[in-house]
Amino acid sequence: MAKQEDQFKKVLSHAKEYGYVFQSSEIYDGLSAVYDYAQNGVELKKNIRDYWWKAMVQMHENIVGIDASILMHPTTWKASGHVDAFNDPLIDNKDSKKRYRADVLVEDYCLKIEGKIDKEVKKAAKRFGDDFNKEEFLATNGRVLGYQEKIDTILSRLGKSLENEDLADVKLLIEELEIADPLTGSKNWTDVKQFNLMFGTKLGASADTAMDLYLRPETAQGIFVNFLNVQKTGRMKIPFGIAQTGKAFRNEIVARQFIFRMREFEQMEMQFFVKPGTQKEWYDQWKETRLKWHLSLEMGADNYRFHDHEKLAHYADAAADIEFKFPFGFKELEGIHSRTDFDLKAHEEFSGKKLQYFDHEENKNYVPYVVETSIGLDRMFLAVFSNSLQDEELENGTTRTVLKLPAVLAPIKAAILPLVKKDGLPEIARKIVEDLKWDFNVSYDEKDAVGRRYRRQDANGTPFCITVDHDTIENNTVTIRHRDTMEQKRVAISELSAIIKQEVDVRSWLMKM
Numbered sequence: 169m170a171k172q173e174d175q176f177k178k179v180l181s182h183a184k185e186y187g188y189v190f191q192s193s194e195i196y197d198g199l200s201a202v203y204d205y206a207q208n209g210v211e212l213k214k215n216i217r218d219y220w221w222k223a224m225v226q227m228h229e230n231i232v233g234i235d236a237s238i239l240m241h242p243t244t245w246k247a248s249g250h251v252d253a254f255n256d257p258l259i260d261n262k263d264s265k266k267r268y269r270a271d272v273l274v275e276d277y278c279l280k281i282e283g284k285i286d287k288e289v290k291k292a293a294k295r296f297g298d299d300f301n302k303e304e305f306l307a308t309n310g311r312v313l314g315y316q317e318k319i320d321t322i323l324s325r326l327g328k329s330l331e332n333e334d335l336a337d338v339k340l341l342i343e344e345l346e347i348a349d350p351l352t353g354s355k356n357w358t359d360v361k362q363f364n365l366m367f368g369t370k371l372g373a374s375a376d377t378a379m380d381l382y383l384r385p386e387t388a389q390g391i392f393v394n395f396l397n398v399q400k401t402g403r404m405k406i407p408f409g410i411a412q413t414g415k416a417f418r419n420e421i422v423a424r425q426f427i428f429r430m431r432e433f434e435q436m437e438m439q440f441f442v443k444p445g446t447q448k449e450w451y452d453q454w455k456e457t458r459l460k461w462h463l464s465l466e467m468g469a470d471n472y473r474f475h476d477h478e479k480l481a482h483y484a485d486a487a488a489d490i491e492f493k494f495p496f497g498f499k500e501l502e503g504i505h506s507r508t509d510f511d512l513k514a515h516e517e518f519s520g521k522k523l524q525y526f527d528h529e530e531n532k533n534y535v536p537y538v539v540e541t542s543i544g545l546d547r548m549f550l551a552v553f554s555n556s557l558q559d560e561e562l563e564n565g566t567t568r569t570v571l572k573l574p575a576v577l578a579p580i581k582a583a584i585l586p587l588v589k590k591d592g593l594p595e596i597a598r599k600i601v602e603d604l605k606w607d608f609n610v611s612y613d614e615k616d617a618v619g620r621r622y623r624r625q626d627a628n629g630t631p632f633c634i635t636v637d638h639d640t641i642e643n644n645t646v647t648i649r650h651r652d653t654m655e656q657k658r659v660a661i662s663e664l665s666a667i668i669k670q671e672v673d674v675r676s677w678l679m680k681m
């Protein structure tokens with residue numbers, strides 16, 4: 169646990185030190201759960217967005233993109249159910265005046281019991297050595313089974329109480345488990361209340377005529393309300409998809425874990441409209457396709473797992489998360505939801521406009537079913553960044569910090585370094601920058617000894633360093649150093665572009681899907 173926390177602290181400080189992520193309005197002590205992307209962060213974020221867009225839109229003839237507004241007619245959110253049901257159960261501690269999500273307090277309690285199971289496993293692994301069989305131990309050890317049963321009972325009661333809106337029972341559960349305020353230890357709790365997560369705002373100048381609006385809590389509704397416009401103007405035939413990336417806003421009660429849970433964040437969503445009755449087939453297909461997209465980035469197959477939802481949202485007939493192993497454990501990275509015809513039907517009802525598709529093969533109108541893929545861009549950023557940050561022991565006994573970002577996503581693809589700041593070497597290096605920058609984001613670095621510059625570029629995630637030395641003047645060759653292997657090769661300047669392209673080209677990465 170302490171190791172995980174240390175690793176996470178490293179991620180946070182590295183993100184700041186190397187110009188990836190800053191706290192928003194830092195000079196005013198920041199704004200909770202709101203972050204700014206810095207000079208390198210903005211490039212990494214853009215590259216992730218492009219990688220998603222290429223895979224989802226450019227590579228699919230039947231998927232097109234839109235960019236809907238953040239502000240939408242307020243009835244949108246009535247129809248979608250967000251006004252009435254986009255709530256989190258919150259509880260206040262009367263002594264500390266701190267506010268918590270009641271369900272998270274209970275879940276954290278269960279995580280502690282899970283920690284006890286992990287301890288038992290570690291102890292047994294040590295005792296039995298090579299003969300240890302983890303699955304068998306988990307399935308038969310009395311103490312572990314007792315812990316697991318306790319977790320299951322608690323979570324099942326929590327799930328039922330939330331489903332039945334029985335908030336009094338959620339409070340009772342917290343009291344029975346003797347859960348204390350994590351900061352102060354106080355058990356003096358208020359009742360549990362529902363809290364709507366949408367941010368409100370106003371449209372219009374005068375106070376009495378201004379219209380109450382919301383900042384969108386998901387991008388999906390911008391797609392639903394444009395469904396027919398896109399279908400007709402794009403002459404789209406079912407099955408087809410509409411994709412979108414953009415900001416979403418949620419007034420999260422428990423906003424923590426850096427950019428994992430933010431109040432202003434970006435989503436990359438795709439709604440796939442299908443014939444009723446075929447949704448299961450498409451749901452399975454999109455689960456597989458989306459996992460392949462993640463795996464194409466080669467961040468370790470063991471770092472992903474599916475979590476199929478047992479408790480479904482009112483609009484869904486199936487749902488699963490792709491979870492990623494973040495520094496604080498496996499957590500949701502992306503959701504794949506079979507949303508039935510709930511959204512389009514609700515918008516039909518609230519707008520009085522038909523949102524139906526005429527199927528020429530079937531010779532009839534119907535409201536399509538929808539399979540949605542929805543991933544948080546910031547969460548993907550955190551997955552990529554935290555997984556890439558590594559401390560490596562070198563053969564000479566020293567360590568280096570290296571950010572092994574997938575080369576296709578790296579903000580800067582190559583740094584061009586003149587060995588010394590004289591003898592015409594900077595001029596040649598500048599010429600190489602001028603040539604490469606047409607195709608790649610490259611940088612020029614002449615400060616400090618070349619070894620220090622290599623380390624700086626390693627920590628920055630730059631896949632290649634290109635060094636110009638005195639031999640370059642003689643024969644037009646340079647040294648190219650690979651970030652991950654640290655291998656150095658002598659190559660002609662004319663070959664550089666092709667060498668870099670081979671490693672950073674989106675095509676070769678996406679072909680792995």
Ligand code: GAP
Nearest residue numbers: 386388428429430433501502503542543544547
């Ligand atoms: N349209 C469906 C939808 O919005 P969701 O599970 O609420 O579903 C989808 O959100 C994805 O958006 C999540 O898997 C997560 O990656 C991201 N996300 C949700 N809330 C977030 C937050 N507060 N901060 C950062 N990312 C968030």
